[in-house]
Amino acid sequence: LRMEEDDPINRPLAVILVAQREGQSEETLYMYPFTYCDPPTPIPSTPPINRGFPSVPSTGSSIGSMGNALSVLRLGGTSLFGGGGTQPSSGFLNRKEPKEQPRPTIHYPREMYHAQATTMQTTFGISTSMLASILCVKKACLDHVLELKIDNIRFAGYAKQVTAHKRKEDNEMLMIMDEEEEEEDRDDDDEGLEIMRRNRKEEKNEVKNEDDEDIDDETTEEIEDGKMKMKDDDDKSEIEEEEKEGKRKEEIAKISMFGINFILPPNTEQHVICSFQRLAKKLSIAINEMQKQNNYLEDELVVIDQVTNEIEAEANASKMSYASRRPYERIREKSLLCQTLTKVFDDVIETGVVQVFIDRLIDVSFCVESRALRFASLPPRSRADLDRLVSHLRPYHGLILLKDVWPNPDPNPSVALLLKHCTPEKSIIDISAATGIPILQVLLIVRHLLLWARVIIIYPLSNNNVYTSSTFTKAPLVDPTFMSTEWSEDQIANALAFFNPYATLSKFVDPTEVLVEQQVRGRLMTHLLRHQLVMQLHRYYYMMEPSSRYPIGVPKKQLPDSLMRMIKASKLIHFQFEGFVADITALELEKSSYGKVAKKLSLFLILAPLLNGQHHIEDMMYRLNATRKTILTVIDVYSLIIADFLRPDEISALSIY
Amino acid sequence: MTPPKHRFRPKSITLSSVDEIEPIDENEIPPPCVIGRPIRSPVEKSEISRIFADFLTFNVPKLTAIIYAEFDKDYGPTVRYQVPENKQAISKETFNSFSALILPKEDLLNRMIKVIFKECKIIGHPIGLDCPTYPRGRHIFNMCFIVPKDSSADCMYEPLVQKLNEYLVDMEQECFFLTKRPEDVKGLMNQIFDKVNEKGECVIKVTDLTTMHLRLCPAYRGVEPPVVSLYMVPMLIRKIRTEEYDRIIEKMDVLSQKIIPEIDGVRCVREIAMKVSIDADLVLRCVRNLIFYECVQLVPLLLYANTYVATEKLHPFYHDQTLIQECLDFVGLQGSEVNPKYSDVFRLYLSLRCGMTLRKWVEAYDPRSYGVDERRFIQFGMFHRFLRKLSVYPLAKNRISCTGKLSRACDGTQSIEDLAVAHSIQPEILLELLTESNRFEFICK
Incomplete structure (x- = not known):
């Protein structure tokens, strides 16, 4: 197994946030990363399909294309009736038809699905409105994981029913005095926000007016008239917008569902799909919880709507397409939720370990095992593999930490204690004895660390251990991005050559050497084990x-x-x-x-x-x-x-x- | 975004790791036919399993239902027909939730759409037909296959669904089959359901002009064939019945027709190319194709200079009586009086360790005195993955400061065989040269 630069198979392609408001059509609120197609590319008219599927593939055919039977079908053949040479088609063509009866023809869409003015074409050949309409499932399927495959794109995600925000007035009976005070504070805050918003608007208007006035001074009367009219219009639309906003706020309060989905390549492994579904589920539940408490989602929607409306207005004014304004990037600047989703996606791509706070409160942590292991430059494994590994774990095994830094700010005290005592010479029994944590709990912590791709399991270093170079081919030996710079390639090559064919640790460390040299070799041994360049042979x-x-x-x-x-x-x-x-x-x-x-x-x-x-x-x-x-x-x-x-x-x- | 090239997970496999390809299911590996003598005939796994050239199809989930959905002018999306009729394939609620996917907006027409939800997978290929005689001017329909969720081999049904729906388009164009002959549609669905589940294929004459041919094609375990080197030895792994031999060979392309009789488990690709006087590159591609269709498997060339090591996969051999018997039958030295004993053979396998070439091992253990032919012994082990061939990976010292092409190539990722092929030199000579230069370290993997 040779590891690829970046495993393209299990790498997600995008994350999408969709939502549906009651009585309205579905919307794609956010998508990351998003490539803007401007001007929107017209849908390529789907070529008619060659029906003659080769039922017995001839050995002469190209292998790569056979692996992708569907795309072969899509590309092959130009005539619906010509391909494949199946009997009926030619028969049909030769037949004498009564000309007056019209024949059905296959319908090919000429334009992309365009439900809203904000619809954009994605690089996946599906418009954002279409994405929304397929990913927003009906009520019966809410609170369930979702998996779809459309031609060559996979979607994995979770659709969540939104719980209405519990306003505190509803629970008046249960309220205690302190909370009432808090509420007052909150109301004050809200008022303050309102005032600020109003001020900001006024400021804007003022700026506009000033600008207009400046221009007015220099222009002729005719233009002035026109300008004045436009200004009037502006004012009117301004008022209308304000009215609209008020209405929309009420409408938004009835958001019925939302969904977080990941787009994955077609050949993604099942266990990876499952982990993305779990991640989407975790995020959805956390968002819904914040919605319940703080009206988080609806507030975010207000922000997103504001930006969308602004951009729409701009696009209309400048007669440019909506997409040319790069809406999702501007949404990302404003919306906290979209920033969080962006971070989730980037973290998955980079480290495989997600740690975000929803609304700065709920901590959502997740580990996509295969990506986390790839980040640690280890062969990717599924959760099932890790569970199998755990079943082989015995108290005499030891651990090597993959990273020194423990990212969680407040870990469980026993985990922190265990990590302190974690050295390659110590077995789980030794760790248990040193820390006073019962063996069972140590094993549980080790399992936890394994699932989060923090440790690898070894047999503790001892002089009798026999090692040989491992079968895992890794290139290059020294990974400049990740491996420590402590060891040069030559040192590693030298050590690996030492374990060819195989040797005991005591031979490698050589007790006759000076102590410093012995320690250096011990550390080198740990390094080799950590990167799985050597493996231990047991008798x-x-x-x-x-x-x-x-x-x-x-x-x-x-x-x-x-x-x-x-x-x-x-x-x-x-x-x-x-x-x-x-x-x-x-x-x-x-x-x-x-x-x-x-x-x-x-x-x-x-x-x-x-x-x-x-x-x-x-x-x-x-x-x-x-x-x-x-x-x-x-x-x-x-x-x-x-x-x-x-x-x-x-x-x-x-x-x- | 460029669409991914391969639908299946491509595995990059180096020469050295060919013998380590993890089979998905141990039992799935067809038996070898070494030196013209098949070891074990293919085990009939399921009714759908077939022999050579028809390709084995294992682990195919059975269809749970076929539904025919269409857009009704009054009720909107509806399931018009379903088989089996007595059992509800999907609940009304589920169908309503996914009706936007089963009968989608026009953007998604003519695409394969698979919905995976709860316990089932619905594979469909919606199509819209335009004709002024239809009530709405357009007839949108989708005949979906429903398979259980637990298997991942269901992608085999995808081309089938696509083809089926295209047949339906043809028949609708021919005689308004879908809209005017409901009883025939039901009958057709029943026939497809029964035959595909039973045999994995069906040939149904539906109308005078249309005969429907559907067949499940295997997914080939989703593994891309490995890169084949000139020095690999192809071994036939399917038994061809003698009476069928000519017929099967006749069906193949010209290149395979020439090459297959030359595959004997001893000659490497290059030797085969020389024997049939065809360009080695063409032979390589053909062999790669044959690997893809699971007709042959590659084994490294048996060389006495190679080092073979027993792996942990030897452990099941300790108990497996059928395998033991098969091994004892196979490894025996032809013309020898001594019959090999299980305990000796097993000990011999265990004694294959790193740091000892086959030549030295033969000298030390003298397998022929136990009645064991070491060539067959090694090949049997390689085939069943009891053994692994170790390759030497040269690593240049001070590689960064090196300027030579070869030194830079020696980064510990290419085995001596790969380098030898690249520089057209015998591997042993290359190894000798590198050792003499004293500028390389060697890693054995």
Whole structure:
């Protein structure tokens, strides 16, 4: 797997905010990023479709285009009846038709759907009004995730029913004095705002009048007359607008639904679609909550409407198209909600981790796993992969933090404590012991960190660890944007060459070196592990029949009954191995004392169920609470019926492939 | 925005990682046909599964319903007919919510529209027909397929829906089939539903002039074929029945007809090209095509200078009795008296470790004394992904200050084989040269 510069598959293309007011048509309030097509491009008349779908693709056809069967169909063929050579069409053409009866023809739209004056054409071939009409679902489907695919564009989002703003008068009975005071304050504020708004308008008028007057002085009377008329008109429209605004405020109060949607490329993976749906859901719920409390959404709508109206007026006055005024950028300047959505989109693209505050109050945090991992220059994984990883997590595993900085300003105290004690040499048990947090909670925190792409799981650094270069091909070795500049490419290359074919950590760190050098190498090792340039190999054991080249010798004496009974009684060994075990034990008895042999045999019998290639020696040490040496001695004794295997464990297999 | 080139996720695969392509389903990999001898005949997975040239189609969700929706002059969008009739395919509420998508405004006509909601996916292709005889002057209709949500292979139905709706346009133009013959439309829908669900294809003679041909085409697991190198060995992975061999070969294009008989699991692409005297580039493209249609799979050329390593995918082999038997049948040395034993073969696989070339390994372990043919042994392992071929990735020291073309290319991303192909030199010679220059580090992956 080679990682691409920017994975184009799981990268969202745009975010859209749509809403519907009661009794009005749907609107696309905001879209980011938006490419303005000015003048609006006419819809290319859809070429008639070639119906002759190749049911048995010939091997000669281009592979790339076969991958995209639909577009092939759209582009191929020019005549509706000509393509494909299916029988009926030619038959139909040849047939004698009664000429008077008109025949149906396929309707191709000539113009884009234009419900409002503010409609703009998007680069996705669908106008903003059309987007609004498809993304604003009816009541039955509200509060549900939404997924659509139109030709080659995918939409993933969430449609939310708006809860009406609970005005405090409604809850008068429940109000306490303090809140009343607050309300008064609020009212004052509102009044203040009103006054400010009025002042601003007056100022504007004044400025206009002044300008007009200036011009008037220089112009002839005729023009003056005209100007005067226009001014009158202006005043009238001004008044009308004010009236309208008053009305609109009432109308806006009845917003029925809104939706946040992401446009995704057609080949987006299912788990990515799900995560964008979850993100849209989170945002929607938070926005609705603020709407309930502060009338947030409706206030934002007022702001957006103001800008829209301004631009519309400007566009009308200058006879330019609405799109040429770059409406969404100007909306973004004014509207807090649109700024938030922009930030969400930019964060997803850049880091994959979203952290925004809706109306400066509700914290919405989200992690799009695949993008966050890409940001950390690690292979992308789905949530399901991460869950599988978690299921393989054991208390003897350790962690490497991907980033030093913890972005959340007020993390859970135990998370902060754990992060302080998080070093590559420490296992989860060690961390638990050092911090006093119960192991279960540590595991939960580790899971949380994994889901937020903050850590990777390793086996803690120890001298006996065997490493080899990982199978994950990464280019370049030193990523200038992300990797620390502490290590040069040569140092990394040198270290990687050291682990070719494989070597233990103690060999790499080399205890005979001076301490400083040892520390440097230790840090380099952490760096290699962090970027998954190396992977650890673990030793696994399989119980096997003896090799035909090294058969078990024939013991001189039979195994004493007491030991034989031990073997029979344990029931942990498959019966086909009982004879071999007995023979090896009998041979061992010729070399060492009965006590030692009995001890080894008993340990072997406990160990036997783990010799199935699923448990590495570290796992055995943890399970049996034994030292490496004890286990190795036993395995050595019974080595004729044990085959060992050096391979990466499930954790690195899941992380790297 | 330029539309994305590939509908499926393209995987960039380097030469070294060809043997690591993750199969979607282990059981889905068809068995190999190494050196002209097929190992296992394809397992019949479902009724829809087919053999060679007809392409296997696994995991296809069954249709839950077909609906025919049209814009009624009095009631607006309505579901006119549906099969199966006794079961409501989608609730009225859901239909009303999405009626703007099933029978959309004219902007979205003639487009594939898929709605995924709650438990089902509705795939449709709305079409509007203009004719003065229609009550509204226009007839908007959409015959939608409804499939369950849980499968992702439903994109196979997309071209089918499109084609079906275009047939309907034709038939409407021919004899007002949709507007004047409701019973026939119902009958047609029933036939399509039954046959597509049963066989994955249908041929229905609807009118005198129109015969409907619909067939599900597989999505090819959504993987782009890997970049093929001249030194890769194609292996047939589909069994061709002897009696059908000629017929199938005849159906193929000229290039495939020539190449397929030469694929024996030993010759690499370049050797095949030389054998059939066709430009190697053309052969490469043909092989790539065959990979795309899952007819062949690539295995690196077996070289005694290569290093093979056992991977964790060997673990299932410990228990899988059928695979063990198959392996023992396959790896046996021809003409040898000794039959290979499972414990020996398994130990041999385990003993393949990094840092040891195949030549050294053969010297150390002498697999022939166990009755094991090491070439077959390695190929079986490579095919089932028990083994992985390690490639050497040279990395130039002080690469930034280097000016040479080769030194700059040695950034740890290109294996020695890739570089050798690019510079038309034998990989071993190149490795020797690089080692001698003492300006490179080597990483084994």
